[in-house]
Amino acid sequence: MSGDVPHVVLVGDETRRLVDAIGVVAGVLGEPPTIVGGVAVLCRVQRAHRATSDLDALDLRRVERPADHDSQAGHPTRSILELLRASPGAKPVAPAAASVITPSGPVRVDVIDVLEVPDSANIEDPTDRLYEMAHAWAFRTATEVRIDAWGSDGSVSSSVARVAEAGPLVAMKLQSVLLRSTAKEGTDLHDIVTILLDPVARDAALSQLVDCDPTIAADAALHAERWFVAQVDRTLRLIRTAGAFDVGRDDLDLVADLLRVATRR
Known part of the structure; x- marks a missing residue:
């Protein structure tokens, strides 16, 4: 891991579970996930903030990803949601989530599809337009952060994620x-x-x-x-x-x- 990766330290058993989940998702994908939601907010602010129990990850669907770790170029690609649901011990959660097994227990991971298309600015409804464009902006500009989380028993979990700005x-x-x-x-x-x-x-x-x-x-x-x-x-x-x-x-x-x-x- 590069020494240039920014580092944040979080505290709490629930947060430690989420950091464990980031590590599990990274292992499934073969790369750090791009996260938004409560965990991303915790990483960006300098003071204690609200607890959160789920992990939110972005999936830019134009990025090609192997169907499995042994597949070769040219095979069908699968979404992050499909990969997570197919991971050992995972369970599907409606509508677009998976409960994944981590060292500190199951964690729900919500997957948000991101579609970055040239004509997003032409979407008529400003709420739909902001949804598409803001999520694509978040994915493009997310930066790697090393996250350490301390549990109440003194144990530490550490993972790297691409965190929304x-x-x-x-x-x-x-x-x-x-x-x-x-x-x-x-x-x-x-x-x-x-x-x-x-x-x-x-x-x-x-x-x-x-x-x-x-x-x-x-x-x-x-x-x-x-x-x-x-x-x-x-x-x-x-x-x-x-x-x-x-x-x-x-x-x-x-x-x-x-x-x-x-x-x-």
Whole structure:
């Protein structure tokens, strides 16, 4: 492993299980997985954040991948989801996940297909468009991180993953709120606030949003206006229901201002 790979240290038994799962997925794929979701947020912020129990991995379907470790070039390729479900002891989980066996127990891995096509910007619906473009942006720009997680018994798990950057995480979560259950809406909104109030992740996220594709910026601005201006009172209720009682209205107003400036073109 290169000494140039950034290194983060996380704490907690649940987090250690997820890091074990990253190692299992990497073994199945033969390469570090590209992760988003709660684990990616934990890797990008500098303070303790909410616990998460599932691992979210991206699959860019245009990337060719052997059907199995012994196959030769020209054989059919299989998706990450198919490979995970075919791994020893794994069980399929609807709609697009697999429960994989790790040294610290089973872990659900959700696989999100990413389709990077030249005409994504021509998708009519801004929510569908932001979904496609933000996920493709996250996959393209993800960087390798070594993740160590300490369990309560002092044991350590270590894995390497390609982790989504802070800016794409914000863009994805601005869109994903519309697709979530009420409980999950609160955690996604809390993730956005956490990234943009974090002293390190904030600067990275805003810089990346300033430089991102203008279509992504416009769609992110549209969704940010919805959550942090038009529906700000509901957003605050959802975030507090998710357990973030330290978040106040002033914090949400600041997030709205930061996103408005970063996405202005």
